[in-house]
Amino acid sequence: MNDNQKYAISEYPDVEDVYRRLNALISQPMHKITPESMQANLAYFDQKCSRSKALTDEAKRYIPGGVQHNLAFNYPFPIAIEKAEGAYLWDVDGNRYIDFLQAGGPTMLGSNYAPLREKIFELLSSCGPVTGLFHEYELKLAKLIAGYMPSVEMFRMLGSGTESVMAAVRAARTFTRKKFVIKVGGAYHGWSDSMVYALHVPGTRRLESKGIPRGATASTQEFFPNSLADLRRHLIFNRLRGGTAAVILEPLGPESGTRPVPFDFNRQVRQLCDEFGALLIFDEVVTGFRVGMGGAQGYFGIKPDLTVFGKCVTGGYPMAGGVGGRADVISTFAAGLGGTGERAYIGGTLSANPLSCAAGYYALQEMERTNAPIIAGRAGDKLTKGLQTIIEKHALPYVVFNQGSIVHLETSGVMLLDLHNPLRLLKELKPRKHMMEEMGAAYMAHGLITLAGSRMYTSMADSDAIIDDALESFEAVLSSTARVI
Ligand SMILES: Cc1ncc(COP(=O)(O)O)c(C=O)c1O
Structure with missing residues (x-):
């Protein structure tokens, strides 16, 4: 093969x-x-x-x-x-x-899909959908994903792609102590205050941000799709104004590759991130497992610092989201709990419930098996x-x-x-x-x-x-x- x-x-x-x-x-x-x-x-x-x-x-x-x-x-x-x-x-x-x-x-x-549905019935009859405490399926799912994607040293399950983008951005800022997050113009990364910026149409910045205070998008920037020169310009400019915490992008291009990227684009963005000390976040909410069990990062052979998951990560069952990546960055989610370091606060009553973790665990295995x-x-x-x-x-x-x-x-x-x-x-x-x-x-x-x-x-x-x-x-x-x- x-x-x-x-x-x-x-x-x-x-x-x-x-x-x-x-x-x-x-x-x-x-x-x-x-x-x-x-x-x-x-x-x-x-x-x-x-x-x-x-x-x-x-x-x-x-x-x-x-x-x-x-x-x-x-x-x-x-x-x-x-x-x-x-x-x-x-x-x-x-x-x-x-x-x-x-x-x-x-x-x-x-x-x-019937084989997945049956596993969910089993889980529901033994434990119900939620307890608020640790369930073994959390470990099983995290281990499984780490096996598919070498960049995922640790995985934190959340409730949606939107939440997971918020969490990834927060971890990046906590870890790097830098300010700006740069996205691709026109890209959708969920509906959080800071990401409803330059939505759908490149160059439109705050056009869709009804109900969002200016301050919420003040540290978000967009670069024109596929323009490495524009991205570099932002990275240079940001150096003097608080630095760039992360560049976030969908590896196939915005809107699930509607504006496709040249094949070599992600590698060049990786290089720029390394040059400027910014983290690279891949939003694999769509591409995660749809492009292959290794995600688009496996296909392109690029290692992001953080990966955002959603959709396929639970095979269609609620709630679908998660952030995976470098242990030193992801650990900011738990730093306060362990008593050391600064903690990037994230959470949720229903996030990482036994149902979504079991759904993810069996769905991903089925995707691989079939x-x-x-x-x-x-x-x-x-x-x-x-x-x-x-x-x-x-x-x-x-x-x-x-x-x-x-x-x-x-x-x-x-x-x-x-x-x-x-x-x-x-x-x-x-x-x-x-x-x-x-x-x-x-x-x-x-x-x-x-x-x-x-x-x-x-x-x-x-x-x-x-x-x-x-x-x-x-x-x-x-x-x-x-x-x-
Ligand atoms: C690339 C991308 N990122 C993030 C999201 C947000 O995910 P969710 O709808 O689970 O909040 C979506 C949803 O369509 C998406 O396509």
Whole structure:
């Protein structure tokens, strides 16, 4: 087995070519679903989703926006799911969908995976979900992860990716005694006060920070995606103003690799961090175990100082989060308890409960045993190749690429707008965003659930036959589009 076969990415995307195609996509008028086809798509929701509509209409009275999860705000209205199994979801009206949302990424084994569910039942009947005291599964999970990722000398389990990013940043500042944290413009690292900065669109700094005091983001900085020169500029500047505690990034690029990084990028960032005495934090909330049991760090062969986990770390069970890394840094979480050193305070009533630790322990073992990252990655490859064929057959301007089981299908290009071209951003953000919503609705009307109409996560449950079915539906949608004149 060559080394790459341990990882889901069979071939790293040609990043220059991806950006060339993406730039061509956003430099031309939108190519969207024709009004007649869109009418037919909306009729699906009217005719086939009446219970979903009734439930979510009523929910609007009690739940802000009518749904509890941001990814469920679907156009024209959210659908209510009542059954999940393998590659499929069923809504309350009995409609079946191929699930490429994967709950936002964690269910790489497939939804509601029976062998994992059984282990959870066993745990629940013996101990229940939570005691507030130590459980052996905490040790088992930490040891297992340390075995997969050499950078993880110690592991602290937490309740979500957001919390874990907060904890990693706090540990970095405590350990280095430095001030600034630098992130990539446009990247999402959870919704903590200091990280809701330059969200989604590079260069936008505090644009989304309603309810966040200036001080909370005063020590957060962004650099332009893939610009090592911009990162270096910040590192130099910070030297005189309190120093850089950490650089945090998703190793495939922001938004799960929507803006992919050149293959050598992480190695160069590692070098810059070493040169300036900053810690390197990999946010592997998405890539952790999806890219392979060694994570994206194993794939790229880079050792971060800290790694943030979420999603797959509990195989889809609540609560999913954790920070792993250098013992000397991670030990700041416990320093006060041991009576020495400064303590970076973190915690949580339900964090690292027996249920989430057992779920993580068995889920990761199942992923390794079944080769789930590679199988899901092959499904991602097949989906991507099939979509590329459809794009070429119908001469569409769309861009598809994948990093294993993470598939990006850019039809509106909205994710690529940025402040380098503010006029275009102002003019095009809204219509292109709406186009993406329409694409999401059209996919759904054809039995496909995607992440926000532009990203698909594949799972171990996605057999060749399921991908073939999905491609037929994608073709029906993509061939019903036309250039807007
Ligand atoms: C890269 C990344 N970091 C952090 C988070 C936040 O994780 P959570 O939703 O568990 O708080 C997410 C969530 O989507 C993410 O994609």
